[in-house]
Amino acid sequence: MTLFERIVDYLQRVSVRNRLILAIFSASLIVAVAMSAMMIYLGSRAIQDEAENGLTSVIEVLSQDFIKVLLLDSPDVAADTVSRLEAFPDVLAAYLYDQNEQFRFGYMKKGVEPVPVPSYQIMDIRYHPDYLEVLSPVRYSGKPYGAVYVRFSLLPYKARIQGYYKLIFLLAPMLVLLMLLVAVRFQRAFSEPVQRLAQAFERVSVTGDYTLRVGTREKNEIGQLFEGFNRMMERVQESSETLEETLKHFHVTLESIIDGVVACDEKGRVSYMNSSAEQLLQLRLEQAKGRSMIDIVNLVKEGDSKIRMPICQRALWEARAIPAEPGVTLINTSGEQIPVSVNAAPMWDRSGSVAGAVMVIRDVTEARRMAKELSFQAKHDSLTGLVNRTEFERIVSLEIARASVKEQTCVLLYLDLDQFKVVNDTSGHVAGDQLLRQLAVILAEELRNSDVLARLGGDEFGVFLVGCDSKVAYQIAENLRRAVTDFRFVWDSNTFVVGVSIGMVEVDEHNSSVMDLLSVADIACYAAKDGGRNRIEMYRHDDTDAQRRYSEVQWVSRIVRGLEENRFRLYRQRIVPLDAEAETGEHFEVLIRMRDEEGRLVPPGAFLPAAERYGVSPNIDRWVLRNVLTWLDEHPSERRSLSLCSINVSGHTLADEHFLDYVESQLDAHPLPADKLCFEITETAAISNLAVARRFISTLKARGCRFALDDFGSGLSSFAYLKNLDVDFLKIDGMFVRDMVDDPIDRAMVKSINEIGQVMGMKTIAEFVENDEILEQLNHIGVDYAQGYGIHKPEPMLPDADNKSGSQIA
Template identity: 45%
Template structure:
């Protein structure tokens, strides 16, 4: 050092005088040292500046960090806090030092804080806790406190660093997720469908209670097992095991669905009809995390569906195939014939005398007979043949791959078996027969409807030949066209009855005596049919076929029932009304008709005196004894009778005294031209006179103008009927007219 050198020279004996050179060197050395000191000072100043800047940055980061930094003394007071901590606590930063941090902890969490502070005093690891803090006096927020192992000693004693974070939003999300999870859990536990979830490898991680019930696996036992071990499905038709396409669901990320013919077999061996959907579970990155399998027990639905399908194709009474299913099978048989040339036979069966059983023994007896016959007929045919009930007492039989001669043998055996069935009910024995029509099913026939029509023709031919026999359809028969036409009418009639397409019209019968007219009104009820086109058909269009094929008794009953059941709505109130109901010749020999009429009077409450039954003169003469008995039987309860078309027979007057009728309806053929034709005039006058002598009122039909009315009044005829009085109108119009009058 320079000073050392000076001292050394100065301490020398006798003193020392510095040379110029020495002084110069010393001065130079002093300058160098000065420069060195200045340089060190500059570096110190730079370091200080850097430290100051670094400190400022640190304090800025410290104050505005997203986390609150708090230094807490051993006594629990805050020593220092950053700006974020002050904001979180809702206080000015300067007011925090000296305040106990516990003052900001919510009351119900102070115990948690106390335990936390004890913990951090005795550990060097990082510790965390979650608790509620107060921001001001009212606002509560969720916070996380974290204390690390860094401790430092100050003058006041040991301090602890704590990190304070507002986790309110996180807690809100967690609570929302928890609620959603609970809601999903409750939903899965409560829904009626079974649910199984798996991981990405197909191993089960969840089953809901319905899945536990159907698979017969508890949740604890099933978790961790592969889905195919728990969920074993089979084909409902073949009972072969099915595999669940897990790979398709997991790797191809496709939904797999099975809605029919699927059985779930439980360990007990019980089978459940199910439908299922397996869908991939995707994460946020669209990666498949597993499968959710939803399935439901549709055993009852499937059973009900099968029952409905059976009911749709089978007759409920006999269990035989119904018309709809039979026609489908007939169509398939005809198609096989047209494609392969196979020959089949179609038989149409109509029971003889079945109506007698229903009318005398009741419908229960009729139903029992039909079931017995169905069982017997089924035993006469092969398993590949089809026997169907079309309704009522009509059956059809399709003999598969059967030549015509063999079909005739089978039909004849059926006729014999039905004749010998010997049906008894309540001590009464009934003789039953069957008429069978047979038609060959060949490729010459274009459609099933034509086959059925031909079988109908053959069946009715069997009936016309005496019933209780089989008849083979012959397309070359001279009567086939007529039969077809009439059968068309019969089919129309059957449809009209079944579909309620009959309608009643009413035509006024007017008394020529005004006083008599004021006391009572009279209407004749006339039957009309509505065809499938909605067109009205007159009796002449359908009655001949109905008479030939013994359908008039059904029509008569329909008319009687409809007339009596509509009487109250149509005619009750005001002037008493008598209605005229036409009966066919078949009714005279219908042993159950009188009782049927009595039952209808009882059911409807209509006064029998308000009903006049009309029978034609020809019907009465043809069945004189039965007609007299029929008339007398119903007159006992108050019914009246009119003899229709009187005068058309050659010996009308001869039989009149044997028929206790109340009215004579003079045949319209005499009335229409009586003004110009003396003979017609004389006939009308004679009929009127004879009727009055016998105490019978007269009604002139087909009255078309005022001249005829005046002439009839002169003769003394009691009532007139015809277009000049009133045209026939539907009963519904009468009801509307009555409503307007009210």
């Protein structure tokens, strides 16, 4: 370290107080020295000026005497001049020269060293250590007469200067001392408040007492400094209190959460654990603090305790958050193994360096138990405990794949209970549920360990037989059927006997998917019910009935997709009066067509039977009603010219307890007068649901709607039930009308139906009128209306690109 650096280092260590004293003293000393130097200089200059003035005065006073000496050249004048010179004690010598530069007079003070006569040379005043000298012209009235040389002693003046110096040097120390005292006093006025502030800061840093305040009487910057300190302490106190409150809240939060929280420093040593972590680890914070995290938190891979999982250390090493990983087990100090979910993240300091890490440990024992329980519930039927349909489909799909590899034969059984509805209707759903539980146990007892039993929904069960040919499968199915038939269910002193219809299908190249298997097994089960119930039906690909049912099942999904994709189209066929004087206006029946996936037109005969058989017709009827009313809303001219619009209602729709409310809500939502709407109900549907049909008819007739009994005459008891149905129209079944020209029996049936209708005050409508001969005979019999291709071919209600005449028929 150089001398300069040492001086700088020393000065940096000097206290503020001493720095202030040194600064004031140094500044004062510099000023004092400068003032002393100035005073010395000015005093010396004043004395020198005085000496020069004395010399000049001598020459001026004696100039006339000098001229007299030169002009008169008299000894007396010279002697008188000498005496005059002696009156000036500081004149050491005087020599007079005439105009010709000749020496004429000389004077030398007694007792001094001889002064040589200088050569003649005019000169200004010259300074020598002990004297001044000058060779100055002598003039009178501006006229020169010669020159005079004078040597003037400086010794008296030097004595005065030395005395002046002594006085200054005597006063200077006193002045310096006074300045030092002033500096000390002044620094106290400044340094003492600063020292008080420094002591206050030191006290705050040592004690952490942010309530400390310091006071002063100063009104200047010192006072502002004290006020600033007090304001700073107030804010620090508020921040400290807020921070303390936040820390308390944070601590309470950490102690309250159920997850274990463990923190470590940058070296992986434990620095904090909440109470939940202490419980999980069975270790107190005091015991763990400062120890390595990997020794305290023993995380291993689930199922293999030899594989350690240093999750927190990874967060430190990789400087990134480590998300929760599955399959982690915590082994605490008690040796207990706890399934946990662990994630960790690094903590950063202000410089951006990793300062530690925090790890959150969650006990997932209960979560895993619930997950297993939820998984079981998701895969099993809550009522019977059997595998549910979704899990059954998954298992069957896997077993099919395995069987294909092993070249095993598999069979699917589809079971549908017979007479189960009797139990529900007689004893309630609680009894029905109990019956299903008991049957599930009975069915399971008849199966092998490798077989899969599932409840598919309602009173339907599925069984998948692995490694089983059709012969053995049939025997198992028979055992199941017999077990169900032999079972007697007792409820509230009532004994019930149920049966089961079983559809059976073998897995082969035609039925390789789960959906195909369930579909054809359902068809076989339906065939078993059609064949008398409580029997087994084996699905065969060459069975025409099975193929028909399979086709219908396929149509169901196509119908549903068609409704979702709005691929149905409305058509209408006019119904014309045969009496020329009958009411005017449009009278038509609404028909329906469907566009298939390729845009081809599908006639109703292709999909309506499947819709009726599998209960999809209510969806179609709702779609028709809604769209017909909307079409009439959007076409006011059609609405004004409309006399009557007929809409078909199927048997399933009529039995739907919510359909009547739906019709009323649609009538309320649209402005069409109700008396322009006619609902056509088939005779078979009306007779099968007589009470429901009568309620449906009476409710809507009260609103003004009209009704037609469609396909009348096809039932065996048509006339017997007719008087119980308050309908406005009888539509004579087309099977009588089509051949009435050639068949007298059909003509007689048409005539009889027409006469009964007229007697009961109903209008009659003949369907399938395909030529003028039929129309002429209907007119002769007295039928009121006619409908058929011979009168009007169905046309689209809303012509579009799909409905052009060039459209293909599927």
